[in-house]
Amino acid sequence: MDKRIIIIIAAIIVIIAIIGIYAYSASNNPDKSKLRISTTTSLEDTGLLKEVEAAFEKKYPGVDVQIVSGGTGIALQYGERGDVDLMLVHDKKREQEFIKNGTGTNRTEFAYNYFWIVGPADDPAGIKGLNATAAFAKIAEMGEQNPDQVKFVSRGDDSGTHAREKKIWNDSGVGYQNVTNQSWYIESGKGMGDTLILANERNAYTIxxxxxxxxxxxDGKISLVPIITTGSDLLNIYTAMPINPDRHPQTNIEGANNFVNFLISPEGQQIIGNYGNQQYGQPLFTPIVTNPVPSLLTPLVSNPVPA
Structure with a gap:
């Protein structure tokens, strides 16, 4: 073979090898200028996350926070695929499974509020004064008797809110599988905001x-009223979970840990605790570090978060 051809072939092989090494290196080295976060819709729809993001980017000016909003189920899918660096979700059972299977490094609880059972002001099912499970049982009973007057709208989207709804149906003795095919039970398949609007249009209950x-x-988008707002069944805790870089090497774990630590820092907790006072006359979330849930039995951080 011509010596020049051999040299050319060797050069091509070297170039291909260099490109391969570069591509492998790039795929395993995170872009620290970007922090990708998947979040539950409630943190996005209320505007809290926008305020937290602005404060975080001010503290870390070299980082661009990129947020995608969806239900907890969607957020977990993003995390499983390694499409994000951090998840902000609210479904403890699935969070623990996510940590157990090694996809997440730890779960850090940073805020809470309560799920509310809301509905028409005239309360056609007569659930006022009941606890959550008794209320769901009464809605099912009255919905079967009078489906034109008593309706329930579910998110039906595998979100954290939907998971809690299913749990309450099961705990009530009615059973989630027994309501999904009823005429009074409606699934929106959408986020919380759209579900509230649909429930308002149908004069229905929802959670x-x-x-x-x-x-x-x-904002005047709905006229539904809160009917049941307290009880351990309705406690809603928000958690941050970074993606494990051992599972997805491109994960910006440094940025993710910085964001988690910011959420539980005095500055972050103050933002959470104050958010809503000016706009709504009351805070929308309670910072869990500075105001822990009285009955909270689990540690705030399952595993330590590196500084």
Whole structure:
């Protein structure tokens, strides 16, 4: 073979090898100028995350926070695929499974509020004064008797709110599987804001995080009223979970940990605790570090978060 051809072939092989090494290196080295976060819709719809993001980017001016909003189920899918660096969600059972399977490094609880059972002001099912499980049982009973007057709208989107709704149906003795095919039970398949609007249009009950409900009520988008707002069944805790770089090497774990630590820092907790006072006359979330849930039995951080 011609010597020149051999040299050319060797040069091509070297170039291909260099390109391969560069591509591998790039795929395993995170872009620290970007922090990708998937979040539950309530943190986005209320506007809290926008305020936290602005404060974080001011403290870390070299980082561009990129947020995608969806239900907890969607957020977990993003995390499983390694499409994001950090998740902000609210479904403890699935969070613990996510940590157990090694996709997340730890779960850090940073805020809470309560799910509210909301509905028409005239309360056609007569649930006022009941607890959450008794209320769901009464809605099912009255919905079967009078489906034209008593309706329930579900998110039906595998979100954290939907997961809590299913749990309450099951705990009530009715059983989630027994309501999904009923004429009075309606699935929106959408986020919290759209579900509230649909429930308002259908004059129906639904379950909502208190923050989104207050935001939509203040804006005049809905006329539903809160009917049941307290009880351990309705406690709603928000958690941050960084993606494990051992599972997805391109994860910006430094940025993710910085954001988690910012959320639980005095500055971050103050932003959370104050948010909503000016706009809605009351805070939409409670900072969990400075105001822990009285009955909270689990540690705020399952594993330590590196500084």
């Amino acid at each position: 909502s995080d208190s923050g989104t409900f207050l935001a939509f009520t203040k």
